[in-house]
Amino acid sequence: MNTSEHISKQYDADLAALRSRVVEMGGVVEEQFRFAVDALSSGRSDLAEQVVANDRRVNELEVEIDDDCAHVIAKRQPAASDLRMVLGVSKMTTDLERIGDKARKIARLSAAVRSSGEADARWLEDTHRTADAARGLLRDALNAFVRGELEGAIAVIRAAQGVGQQVSAISRSLVKRMGENPGQVAVLLDMMAINKAVDRVADHAGNLAEHLIYIIKGTDVRHATLDQIERETLQR
Amino acid sequence: MASKAPKPDLATLPKKAEARALNFFYGAKQALKNISLPVYDRRVTALIGPSGCGKSTFLRCFNRMHDLYPGNRYEGEIRFFPDDLNLLGADVDPIEVRMRLAMVFQKPNPFPKSIFENVAYGLRVRGVNQRSVLVDKVEEALKGAALWNEVKDRLDEQANNLSGGQQQRLCIARALASEPEMLLFDEPTSALDPIATASIEELIHQLKDKVTILIVTHNMQQAARVSDFTAYMYLGDLIEFGWTDDVFFRPKNKQTEDYITGRFG
Ligand SMILES: Nc1ncnc2c1ncn2[C@@H]1O[C@H](COP(=O)(O)OP(=O)(O)OP(=O)(O)O)[C@@H](O)[C@H]1O
Ligand SMILES: [Mg+2]
Numbered sequence: 052m053n054t055s056e057h058i059s060k061q062y063d064a065d066l067a068a069l070r071s072r073v074v075e076m077g078g079v080v081e082e083q084f085r086f087a088v089d090a091l092s093s094g095r096s097d098l099a100e101q102v103v104a105n106d107r108r109v110n111e112l113e114v115e116i117d118d119d120c121a122h123v124i125a126k127r128q129p130a131a132s133d134l135r136m137v138l139g140v141s142k143m144t145t146d147l148e149r150i151g152d153k154a155r156k157i158a159r160l161s162a163a164v165r166s167s168g169e170a171d172a173r174w175l176e177d178t179h180r181t182a183d184a185a186r187g188l189l190r191d192a193l194n195a196f197v198r199g200e201l202e203g204a205i206a207v208i209r210a211a212q213g214v215g216q217q218v219s220a221i222s223r224s225l226v227k228r229m230g231e232n233p234g235q236v237a238v239l240l241d242m243m244a245i246n247k248a249v250d251r252v253a254d255h256a257g258n259l260a261e262h263l264i265y266i267i268k269g270t271d272v273r274h275a276t277l278d279q280i281e282r283e284t285l286q287r
Numbered sequence: 288m289a290s291k292a293p294k295p296d297l298a299t300l301p302k303k304a305e306a307r308a309l310n311f312f313y314g315a316k317q318a319l320k321n322i323s324l325p326v327y328d329r330r331v332t333a334l335i336g337p338s339g340c341g342k343s344t345f346l347r348c349f350n351r352m353h354d355l356y357p358g359n360r361y362e363g364e365i366r367f368f369p370d371d372l373n374l375l376g377a378d379v380d381p382i383e384v385r386m387r388l389a390m391v392f393q394k395p396n397p398f399p400k401s402i403f404e405n406v407a408y409g410l411r412v413r414g415v416n417q418r419s420v421l422v423d424k425v426e427e428a429l430k431g432a433a434l435w436n437e438v439k440d441r442l443d444e445q446a447n448n449l450s451g452g453q454q455q456r457l458c459i460a461r462a463l464a465s466e467p468e469m470l471l472f473d474e475p476t477s478a479l480d481p482i483a484t485a486s487i488e489e490l491i492h493q494l495k496d497k498v499t500i501l502i503v504t505h506n507m508q509q510a511a512r513v514s515d516f517t518a519y520m521y522l523g524d525l526i527e528f529g530w531t532d533d534v535f536f537r538p539k540n541k542q543t544e545d546y547i548t549g550r551f552g
Contacts, residue, residue, distance in 0.1 A: 053545070131537060269536060
């Protein structure tokens with residue numbers, strides 16, 4: 052990221068505002084996700100309801116920040132790293148909004164899952180652990196963005212794959228339980244949907260890291276393998 | 288920044304001209320420092336950089352405008368293709384060069400003559416006097432400059448009556464009449480309003496099918512819009528040269544980046 056100042060102070064201020072707003076949105080989304088998982092772990096329905104209600108705020112933030120991006124483009128015609136910053140922020144809001152959706156989904160399903168009696172301590176623990184890992188990735192991605200750190204971004208992309216593997220293991224055991232317990236398939240599917248949502252949060256954190264690489268380097272790594280990404284980003 | 292098609296390999300692109308280790312001095316003051324730059328055939332190359340970096344100086348080397356003042360001195364060469372002529376060679380006739388590389392300036396500078404005579408001027412200088420030939424060539428040049436429809440019924444009017452944008456297109460028509468191989472534009476739209484500017488930019492786009500264009504502009508967006516290649520200069524040095532969409536999206540050099548994004552150097 053180019054940290055030198057523009058001749059136009061107002062332009063600096065516009066870009067700084069974009070950056071801080073997307074970080075703000077990241078904070079809101081991280082909290083939504085944390086509360087959703089806490090609602091599941093604790094069985095507190097008030098927390099779940101709060102997450103569902105707050106999702107509107109997340110959606111609003113996405114629209115507002117995108118609008119800010121459009122205004123900066125129209126007013127400033129940003130080029131090079133500035134243009135990539137604006138486009139990258141706009142892409143980030145999309146992923147953050149999706150993380151918000153996943154939080155809402157977990158919150159929505161939590162009550163039914165808790166009341167079914169199928170949510171055993173083991174599954175709750177495993178789910179909580181993977182969710183913490185996914186949330187850690189989200190935070191790391193946002194921190195890397197704030198500091199403009201390429202290495203941090205690459206670490207997030209790599210770690211996101213690990214979360215995916217953990218979730219697959221949980222899903223396999225749920226599939227096994229479905230076979231043993233056909234009468235509970237509906238709730239077991241809900242549980243699986245929760246695990247899937249956690250997995251998607253990790254994916255979106257990985258996307259955030261990819262957008263950061265794009266902002267810093269100008270290379271689109273969305274469909275590249277990890278090795279390609281490392282090779283691409285560490286050169287120059 | 289027109290197409291999304293993969294960019295051709297530079298090694299395969301024909302060049303129209305190429306500056307090689309070009310130095311230029313106004314007396315004791317060196318204004319260009321060891322510039323080596325290809326100008327690709329029938330492409331638009333934009334020269335950008337802060338005021339005083341040597342853009343106009345560079346442009347003027349191509350048609351030997353500096354020859355008009357004693358004390359000016361060139362070193363190095365500018366090869367011109369396909370004949371591989373050194374434009375700066377002592378044996379090269381500057382008048383002849385200016386037929387092949389025509390310059391269009393910042394401020395439209397029509398002669399105090401009729402529209403017709405402005406365009407016919409270059410032809411008359413070259414000894415073309417036959418009325419029917421002149422009429423054809425003038426029409427062709429005015430069409431080439433996208434001005435014909437606006438002036439075809441008033442060719443005998445004074446050129447000064449035209450609007451600024453029309454005058455600039457008239458100057459382009461005047462340049463086109465001598466069928467140049469290369470057009471040199473020095474900030475051709477800085478005195479024009481946005482509509483006239485857009486029509487000149489559109490014209491540049493059309494002209495590049497036939498001629499190679501080198502354009503100096505202070506308008507970053509204009510360079511991004513009209514050019515295929517961009518060269519960034521600073522204090523007489525060439526800092527970066529490349530495809531315009533690379534230079535404007537991910538410049539290699541921090542100085543270029545700071546300039547095009549409006550930062551202090
Ligand atoms: N006739 C001259 N005699 C001496 N120095 C000159 C002359 N013309 C230009 N210079 C100097 O040469 C350098 C390059 O000038 P040039 O006009 O090429 O800059 P430029 O990039 O075209 O600037 P601008 O964007 O302001 O038109 C400047 O330092 C300028 O002061
Ligand atoms: Mg100049």
